Amino acid sequence: MPRKERLFIADMPQMIAFKGNNNEAIFCDKEDYLFFVSCLKQATKQHQVALYAFSLLENQIFLLLSANDKALLARFTQYLGRCYVPYFNKRHGRTGVLWEGRYRSCSIEPNSYFLLCQKYVETMAPKTMEGEAAESWSSLGMPQLDFLTPHPVYQALAPDRPRRHARYLQFLAIPLGSAFIYRIEECLRQNCVLGPLNYCLELEERLHQPVRPRLSGRPRKHYPDKLNYWQWLEQEAESALQGLGYQEIRLPLLDGTVDQSQWASALRSEGTMGCLTTIAEKHKTALPVRLWYQGPMFRTHHLTGQQVEQFHQIGAEALGFNEVDIELEQLLIQYDLVLRLKLSSLVELQINTLGDAQDIERYRHVLRQHFSTLAASFSPVQQQCLLHAPETLLVAAAGLSADVLAQVPLLADCLSDASLARFSRLTQALESAGVPFTHRQDLFPHKPYYQQTFFEWSSAHLDAHPVLARGGRYDDVASRIMGRRTPACGFAFMVEPLIQLAEKARTALRLNPHGCDIVILSENQAAIGRALHLGQILRHAYPYLAVVNDYASGRWSTRLLRAQKAGARIIIRVAPNDEMVDLIAGEQRLTQRCLLAEAVGQVRHWLI
């Protein structure tokens, strides 16, 4: 197999990692470290490489840098090897390679990921105890070095150097999530781009080559039982939500009394509206209230108008809570569920603030002005959007070209200070709770429901429906339906993409579907009465066991084999006109005869 050509994207910072061969030490003492730092200084100067951060571990080296072109980067790494390896070999009396294999590298999308990567690099270096002084061999521990360049993202932290450094130290205090570390290491290993999903998708389109890390293994042809996973998912969601005081609500599938020929349009298409209308009609539930629901929803395909498709959601709504804390609570529930499902390394939380109602109205006005020249070329659907909620045009599905979208005025300019402060409280709380997220300023809902916080959980590993969950605050919509002011916030998980992702990632359970514990085989028709009776006794005696009566006729050995395949731990054979029954268990088919009346006690004995 030919070597994979290294991915190099101009203007993107790169992370580079060297590893000692066979995990052996690359640095033995202080002198080695100092020599390598001097090599690094020479190399950056000679090859016009901007070095942002580095850390030197005993058997690993991490560098964060950017180079003007691919050849320069190649010469830079060659230089490091040519300089340091002969020195090290000579000094320690060894020969041969020092690095293990090719160096690993990944490109980094600077806005969302650069600082996280810098944190990763700089916190990787442990404090190596060298004599009396504890020293850290990293850019963080050696601020006196003059050949380091601060990255623009780092510089944007604060206007002057001391404050920048203080802000960065604050940022370092929060530990990196394990999901993020896993992601960096996967990207390094597979030489991919570390960036938000939409950024990666754009890159893929531009470069005509995959830039996202792949999951290991080839796609499976046969998947284990979906239903098992689905049931497990429901259980986990139920316990996560009930634990925080969310009450289950059962929603009708049809909205109101329905004319028989119009049923397709009356089918429930999402849970939020169902919750609101159900509560509004009943006036029984006092606010504030936390609700959750699950079940089938239906969408109609717009093209044909008649094709109705069924899908499933698990969702939660909190009504009557004003503050940003409820949004935080719900985001933490979602993260908890993602952790429980073992999907945290595969999904990404994207979050944005849309501001309050006035902010949105201001932004809509700006957008309408901006699009006024283009409006003539819009389709009727797009013109409707422009009239009512122009921000929905900014969603990728709305069909505007990338060039048009690139020139759209920013929402951030229309946000009031209060909205920004509210959002920064949420993001700071998320940071300190250890929830990895990306703030995407161009994230907009496809329906004009939301205000303030809006978020989506998506996965880079699903192409068709990358969004696994979405939600946010929708005060105005809720107030309209309820007929009084009702602050509301909610989210919904989509079941089908979750199952699909779990299958791809192979986190789905691989349990054999539980068939039964005890199988009762009746020898012939005459014994069935006794077999049924025994079954009843066993079920009452052991309410947590599954007891199956097998009425089939056929060869004895076949029936025995089938019972064992179904998972039976004990097989009981009942013969007619005989007080004795046979208990059979295990691969070896150990057999014991006993009285039918004693069988219940024997089963207990065997199971223990």
Added chain:
Amino acid sequence: MTDNRNTADTPLWQWVEERIRRVVYRYGYQEIRLPILESAQLYAETGTAMPVSDSEVTLRPEGTLGCVKAVVDARGVGRQDARRLWYQGPMFRKRAEGLQQFHQFGVEAFGMPGPEIDAELILLSWDMFSALGLNRKVCLEINTLGTWQEQRDQAATHLGQESRLHFATLCHLLDLAGVAYQVNPLMKNGLGYYTHTVFDWTLNEPELPHLSLCSGGRYDELAGRYCGRSLSASGFALDFESVLERMHQEVSFDRDVDPQIVLYSATPDLGVEAVLLSQRLRRQLPALRIRNDLSGPDAAIFPAKAEWGVTLRQPNLAEVCSHEDGLCQMVALDQVVDFIAGCLRGLPLGRNNNAS
């Protein structure tokens, strides 16, 4: 719509579902999830009252045929292995005032031609009613219809020998199991659906109108016609709404478990800190039921229900109150978790060393 549910009824729903699921589990039945939309053609032949539409799909009026379809599609025709399945969910029927949604819990068994599976299903439904505490209030009626051919020829007295033997065996098995039943020769569950056994559980209350809670029977020929070869099939469906209506008269139900710790914030801007604290508490003390009361300062009255109340007074200071002792203590925010953990280990409030 006769749908009158809200969150108040949900605990009863959950309880009934859990009970019934436990019974079917004990009998070794597997769950199957069926689509709510089915091809209209599937039901057209049975004459079931279903929603009309000009499209090819319809809302399912019942689960039986969908289940047959799923079994045939999944396994191929002709595999005569025994298959025991259950399903649950909304069904739709045409009524004068419009479409009506109701809920069914269905149990179907395939590939077993003998009367013993009919007996097992009756025993299973009997166990369901026992689990719900309704066993003294229901009575069972059974009948045999014979084959479709025999149904057209009229009258149960003229059934063929095989049909009579089938029914006699069923009665014998029910006698052995000690299930009380009445043979009702007038039972006719619609022509062209059931063959041989039909059964019906009704409420045994003379003052109330005749209310069927659960009915079923054998439908070999219907299933056979669908899959093109002989397929033994037998099953029943429980009408959820009727059962729940009856349960309402029996029990008043409240399954909402009280939390052990409730967190409050004295001012709205401390709510975020309260949520973060609750997350730390949940991680450290996963066995506790911990909730956030985020309804703002006006709700920060001490609740009678929770064992502990934690109120954030200042960004770094929380007031921990134990309902049992009626004592309150100010604790630094980063020590609340240790403090409560210490109290749970048996250190009395007020003498805890971790408190500041």
